[in-house]
Amino acid sequence: MILSPSQRQKLDSSDDQLFYDYPRFVTHVDDGFIDQLTQLYGTLLQPNDRVLDLMSSWVSHLPDFAFREVVGHGMNAAELAKNRRLDRYFVQNLNTDPKLPLADQSFEAVLVAVSVQYLQYPEAVFAEIQRVLTPGGICIVSFSNRMFYQKAIAAWRDSTDTDHLQLVQHYFQQTPGFDKPTVVTQRSDQPLLLQMLGLGHRDPFYAVYARRQSLGGGVEESQQLLT
Numbered sequence: 001m002i003l004s005p006s007q008r009q010k011l012d013s014s015d016d017q018l019f020y021d022y023p024r025f026v027t028h029v030d031d032g033f034i035d036q037l038t039q040l041y042g043t044l045l046q047p048n049d050r051v052l053d054l055m056s057s058w059v060s061h062l063p064d065f066a067f068r069e070v071v072g073h074g075m076n077a078a079e080l081a082k083n084r085r086l087d088r089y090f091v092q093n094l095n096t097d098p099k100l101p102l103a104d105q106s107f108e109a110v111l112v113a114v115s116v117q118y119l120q121y122p123e124a125v126f127a128e129i130q131r132v133l134t135p136g137g138i139c140i141v142s143f144s145n146r147m148f149y150q151k152a153i154a155a156w157r158d159s160t161d162t163d164h165l166q167l168v169q170h171y172f173q174q175t176p177g178f179d180k181p182t183v184v185t186q187r188s189d190q191p192l193l194l195q196m197l198g199l200g201h202r203d204p205f206y207a208v209y210a211r212r213q214s215l216g217g218g219v220e221e222s223q224q225l226l227t
Contacts (some may be wrong), residue, residue: 002122002123002167002170002171002174003122003123003153003155006154007153007154007155008120008121008153008154008155009153009154010120010150010151010152010153010154011150011151011157012150012151016075016093016095016096016118016151029114029144029146029203030202030203032202032203032205033144033203033204033205034061036186036205037061037113037142037205037207038061038062038063039063040140040142040184040207041061041062041063041111041140042063042065044109044138044140044209045062045063045065045067045108045109045138046065046108047065047066047067048066048067048068049065049067049068049107049108049109050067050068050069050070050071050106050107050108050109051067051069051070051071051107051108051109051110051111052071052073052102052107052109052110052111052132053070053071053072053073053085053086053111053113054073054110054111054112054115054125054129055073055074055075055094055112055113055115055116055118056072056073056074056079056080056083056086056089056111056113057074057076057079057080057083058079058080058082058083059083059085060072060083060085060086060111060113061113062085069087069088070085070086070087071086071087071088071089071090071102071107072085072086072088072089072090073089073090073091073092073100074089074091075091075092075093076091077089077091094119094121094125095118095119095120095121098121098124098125098128099124099128100128100131100132102132103132104131104132105131105132105133105134105135105137106132106134107132107133107134107137108133108134108136108137108138109133109137109138109139109140110129110132110133110137110138110139110140111139111140111142112129112139112140112141112142113142113143114142114143114144114146115143116141116143116168116171117143117152117153117156117157117164118148118151118152118153119153120153122171123171123174123175126139126171126172126174126175126178127175127176129175130175130176130177130178130212133211133212134212135212135213135214136211136212136214137211137212138209138210138211138212139172139178139209139210139211139212140207140208140209141168141171141207141208141209142205142206142207143164143168143206143207144203144204144205144206145161145203145204146203155167161204161206164206165183165185165206165208168181168208169181169183169208172208172210177212177213178210178211178212178213179210179211179212179213180210181208181209181210182208182209182210183206183207183208184205184206184207184208184209185204185205185206185207186204186205186206
């Protein structure tokens with residue numbers, strides 16, 4: 001078990017479906033973060049991949065590839081319906097039902113963008129991600145330092161960005177069937193004084209990705225620093 005019961009708790013314990021019932025047609029990270037994410041997807045994804053955009057919304061930040069299929073999941077049907085990159089979608093609360101209504105080994109890629117902090121049972125969700133990935137398929141988890149504070153779990157809410165990177169790595173490492181994860185980071189290069197004054201702020205970019213193991217076995221963990 002990765003998390004204790006207290007670490008899974010949210011400040012707002014009301015039904016998540018109520019919180020996400022109203023569509024939010026906004027982006028939750030800045031343009032620099034979005035550009036970095038699209039670049040990373042362009043490096044790691046392949047044309048004709050089948051992609052699952054887990055915990056998605058009205059935009060997916062995908063590169064201009066012709067994918068075989070993009071399936072979206074989220075908590076708000078209106079947001080998902082507006083997402084032009086999705087071929088189909090489904091609405092489901094993973095905190096109450098982590099079982100994905102998807103076939104084994106049906107995707108080459110699973111994406112989780114700026115949402116992992118809300119998972120109360122990440123062990124179950126990452127096991128499902130591993131199940132629906134093809135051998136050698138990739139899961140890419142990205143995040144910054146923003147969140148809906150009242151809906152983030154305590155393990156995330158009460159820790160640092162470095163802790164978040166370690167936590168997501170643990171999610172992969174504790175899920176049988178994943179290779180060792182790779183970490184990608186780009187912290188803000190603005191002087192601390194400017195950040196404290198709210199001037200020239202840029203969202204930090206973090207990503208952790210890993211592949212479902214194939215018959216060839218695992219690969220060594222590595223770390224990348226974007227410039």
